[in-house]
Amino acid sequence: MVPSAPKAGLLDRGIASLPGIGPAKAELLGKELMIFSLGDLLYSYPFRYVDRTKFHRIIDILPDQGNVQVKGKLVNLIVKGEHRKKRLVGRLRDDSGAALELVWFRGVNYLDRTFKIGEEYVCYGTVQEFNGRLSIAHPEMELASAGQSESVATFEPVYASTEKLNKRGLDTRGRRKLIRGILDRLSESDLPDMLPDNLRKELHLISHYRAVRAIHLPANQAELDAARRRLKFEELFLLQLRLIQLKVNREANVAGYVFGEIGDTFNRFYRDHLPFELTGAQKRVLREIRQDLGRGIQMNRLLQGDVGSGKTMVGLMSMLMALDNGFQACLMAPTEILAYQHYESIQEYLGEMGITVAFLSGNVKGKSRKALLERLAQGEIDILIGTHALIEPPVVFKNLGLAIIDEQHRFGVKQRAKLWKKNRPYPPHVLVMTATPIPRTLAMTAYGDLDVSVIDELPPGRTPIQTVHFTEHRRERVFGRIREEIAKGRQAYIVYPLIEENEKLDLLALEAAYDEMLHKFPRPEYQISVVHGKMKPEDKDYEMARFKNGETQLMMATTVIEVGVNVPNATIMVIVHTERFGLSQLHQLRGRVGRGAAESYCILLSSVKLSKESRQRINTMVDTTDGFKIAEADLKLRGPGMIDGTQQSGVLQMRIADLAQDGRILTVARDRAKDILQRDPALQFPEHAVLGKYLDIHFRTVKGWSLIS
Numbered sequence: 001m002v003p004s005a006p007k008a009g010l011l012d013r014g015i016a017s018l019p020g021i022g023p024a025k026a027e028l029l030g031k032e033l034m035i036f037s038l039g040d041l042l043y044s045y046p047f048r049y050v051d052r053t054k055f056h057r058i059i060d061i062l063p064d065q066g067n068v069q070v071k072g073k074l075v076n077l078i079v080k081g082e083h084r085k086k087r088l089v090g091r092l093r094d095d096s097g098a099a100l101e102l103v104w105f106r107g108v109n110y111l112d113r114t115f116k117i118g119e120e121y122v123c124y125g126t127v128q129e130f131n132g133r134l135s136i137a138h139p140e141m142e143l144a145s146a147g148q149s150e151s152v153a154t155f156e157p158v159y160a161s162t163e164k165l166n167k168r169g170l171d172t173r174g175r176r177k178l179i180r181g182i183l184d185r186l187s188e189s190d191l192p193d194m195l196p197d198n199l200r201k202e203l204h205l206i207s208h209y210r211a212v213r214a215i216h217l218p219a220n221q222a223e224l225d226a227a228r229r230r231l232k233f234e235e236l237f238l239l240q241l242r243l244i245q246l247k248v249n250r251e252a253n254v255a256g257y258v259f260g261e262i263g264d265t266f267n268r269f270y271r272d273h274l275p276f277e278l279t280g281a282q283k284r285v286l287r288e289i290r291q292d293l294g295r296g297i298q299m300n301r302l303l304q305g306d307v308g309s310g311k312t313m314v315g316l317m318s319m320l321m322a323l324d325n326g327f328q329a330c331l332m333a334p335t336e337i338l339a340y341q342h343y344e345s346i347q348e349y350l351g352e353m354g355i356t357v358a359f360l361s362g363n364v365k366g367k368s369r370k371a372l373l374e375r376l377a378q379g380e381i382d383i384l385i386g387t388h389a390l391i392e393p394p395v396v397f398k399n400l401g402l403a404i405i406d407e408q409h410r411f412g413v414k415q416r417a418k419l420w421k422k423n424r425p426y427p428p429h430v431l432v433m434t435a436t437p438i439p440r441t442l443a444m445t446a447y448g449d450l451d452v453s454v455i456d457e458l459p460p461g462r463t464p465i466q467t468v469h470f471t472e473h474r475r476e477r478v479f480g481r482i483r484e485e486i487a488k489g490r491q492a493y494i495v496y497p498l499i500e501e502n503e504k505l506d507l508l509a510l511e512a513a514y515d516e517m518l519h520k521f522p523r524p525e526y527q528i529s530v531v532h533g534k535m536k537p538e539d540k541d542y543e544m545a546r547f548k549n550g551e552t553q554l555m556m557a558t559t560v561i562e563v564g565v566n567v568p569n570a571t572i573m574v575i576v577h578t579e580r581f582g583l584s585q586l587h588q589l590r591g592r593v594g595r596g597a598a599e600s601y602c603i604l605l606s607s608v609k610l611s612k613e614s615r616q617r618i619n620t621m622v623d624t625t626d627g628f629k630i631a632e633a634d635l636k637l638r639g640p641g642m643i644d645g646t647q648q649s650g651v652l653q654m655r656i657a658d659l660a661q662d663g664r665i666l667t668v669a670r671d672r673a674k675d676i677l678q679r680d681p682a683l684q685f686p687e688h689a690v691l692g693k694y695l696d697i698h699f700r701t702v703k704g705w706s707l708i709s
């Protein structure tokens with residue numbers, strides 16, 4: 001039987017049609033969670049499940065345990081501090097006799113009234129150590145009695161919520177009720193299956209209808225697993241279908257300039273100006289780019305290469321290919337500092353070759369800006385380097401053939417689209433360069449329509465950064481090492497973790513740490529810079545500049561130090577509470593040292609007690625400086641959706657699939673999608689009718705997906 005397309009009907013109905021949801025609540029759900037229709041509600045899956053039978057004993061919890069669920073009595077609850085430091089502090093004691101501190105910085109008065117001392121609660125959140133005590137900031141709280149009376153299910157879904165929704169009764173329990181209401185009214189015909197029968201059978205996937213029911217109300221672990229597998233496959237399959245369709249379309253329709261010739265400029269540069277032998281990886285990538293540029297199809301290529309792997313040179317030589325074929329080229333970087341660094345080094349590489357290079361940013365104004373734009377439009381400028389000012393409308397090229405973007409993750413798909421419009425009749429070829437190492441399967445999806453090249457080899461002769469692990473009780477020795485480096489005229493970074501939800505707690509910790517540092521590194525002998533996320537940009541810049549100029553020897557920072565920060569004189573970095581950082585983040589941080597000729601050090605400080613996972617992370621950092629090895633280890637170790645780069649890019653919001661963990665499902669989904677599109681490119685076979693329909697609906701409704709085009 002040929003399945004019919006999904007009925008417009010029940011799922012399209014507004015949520016205000018649900019009992020108990022008036023216009024005010026409906027508006028709030030839309031505002032807070034983008035939930036407007038019954039379908040939106042149904043397809044917002046739980047992000048985790050509470051297993052009512054499993055609890056951690058407080059006495060056994062380790063400082064870096066991560067997320068824990070505990071059950072205990074609230075034995076104390078008081079409001080501490082005033083104004084911006086005001087917080088609600090509770091203590092939860094369980095049968096083990098130990099107690100855990102709970103802290104809230106927001107909604108203090110409301111929560112103070114809501115929780116009752118003496119009641120038993122189930123409490124879930126991330127443990128951290130602060131002033132030697134274990135605590136959870138902003139835990140999820142539920143009365144222990146609530147869960148028991150409500151259902152017999154062991155697995156209770158937990159839904160994303162916000163404080164405003166909680167206050168209006170749309171917390172996770174409220175959501176459960178709504179979902180049950182919808183599921184009761186749904187029948188199989190409301191949710192026809194988009195996967196062709198044979199595919200479903202072959203891959204042993206349960207039906208869409210059953211999966212959607214079970215994801216909200218799983219009877220047991222096995223059913224939940226089956227539902228997850230089905231829905232993950234479905235999501236990745238739809239995504240891959242879309243991406244492959246787009247790519248096929250683009251290759252059929254978006255022609256590109258043919259750069260047929262390796263010409264005089266390129267050859268002259270190669271022969272007379274190249275200051276070093278290219279690495280094998282650089283040569284291979286240049287060949288890949290050369291091939292793309294000669295095909296007559298617009299190039300969209302992502303170039304991944306670790307910090308210092310020599311991406312700039314590859315970019316420059318690609319630009320020379322454009323020049324040799326009579327075109328202009330541009331290079332864009334996310335910050336002015338980075339863009340100017342490129343401008344300087346490219347001018348130096350080119351020497352007296354007679355190629356005109358210009359720099360443009362928002363700060364190039366007035367007459368000089370006007371003159372520059374005129375020369376650009378006349379074709380008198382060969383290479384333009386700058387910030388995103390390059391893609392603004394007044395900037396007109398005579399004939400832009402190649403655009404290079406450095407540091408992709410700061411640059412969304414939208415901006416890339418703007419760039420496409422910079423030239424007629426064909427859009428310029430696009431090369432995106434990033435130092436964020438992303439495993440291949442992930443890149444395939446996160447960057448969707450881009451082809452990927454990898455520089456997996458560093459230029460010879462680098463002194464690797466020496467990385468060592470110290471536990472907290474040896475801090476004095478670490479301070480000693482810092483003093484030794486400073487005595488040699490060097491500078492030091494000291495990095496503290498900052499997790500957004502717990503920002504205030506972290507800032508309190510930073511203040512305490514600053515006092516300690518002032519004591520250990522007294523003025524006037526030592527000068528300390530402090531930079532954190534809550535500072536005004538001017539103050540931050542000022543502090544950064546003082547460090548850069550060498551006026552301060554120590555830089556204490558809570559945030560990831562900016563990508564572009566280049567202080568070659570800084571030779572030592574100490575990372576405090578290393579166990580609280582992710583691997584990729586640690587790798588990016590470490591890249592801030594080892595930028596000069598001198599030997600550099602990275603010291604990873606941690607608690608004495610460490611979980612197995614934290615220990616593995618730290619060992620990985622000590623063992624290797626290879627960004628790709630670290631990214632692979634990260635992928636294996638880290639929790640859902642936490643890989644840097646994809647998270648930041650915000651390009652794709654997945655409902656259930658996890659790009660970091662579902663690589664294998666992704667590969668199968670991609671192969672199957674390819675197979676179907678090969679046989680039926682426009683999805684016109686009867687057995688693909690539902691699929692085509694879903695694809696359209698899916699792309700209109702999932703956040704971020706509409707940007708892929």
Ligand code: ADP
Nearest residue numbers: 276277278279306307308309310311312313459
């Ligand atoms: P990134 O990939 O981080 O952008 P860069 O392009 O800035 O790296 O290169 C880092 C340094 O390595 C630069 O000083 C550059 O001149 C140098 N470099 C690049 N390629 C080579 C090579 N093949 N041999 C030696 N040094 C190189």
Ligand code: MG
Nearest residue numbers: 308311312406
């Ligand atoms: Mg670079």
